[in-house]
Amino acid sequence: MSERTMxxxxxxxxxxxxxxxxxxxxxxxxxxxxxRPVLNVSHADPAEA
Incomplete structure (x- = not known):
């Protein structure tokens, strides 16, 4: 592995x-x-925030 990759x-x-x-x-x-339960969702839509 290169230093950059690491x-x-x-x-x-x-x-x-x-x-x-x-x-x-x-x-x-x-x-x-x-x-906290939202963190279990694989994707969150920022537009809904």
């Missing part, structure tokens, strides 16, 4: 976690419904 592999989960966290914050702010 660094990309390490960065991707961090970016995904940050994206999910931001999405949860937005959903919680725009609707007072509990959000």
């Amino acid at each position: 660094s990309h592999a390490a960065a991707t989960p961090m970016a995904a976690a940050a994206t999910v966290t931001d999405a949860v914050k937005v959903i919680e702010r725009t609707s007072n419904a509990p959000v």
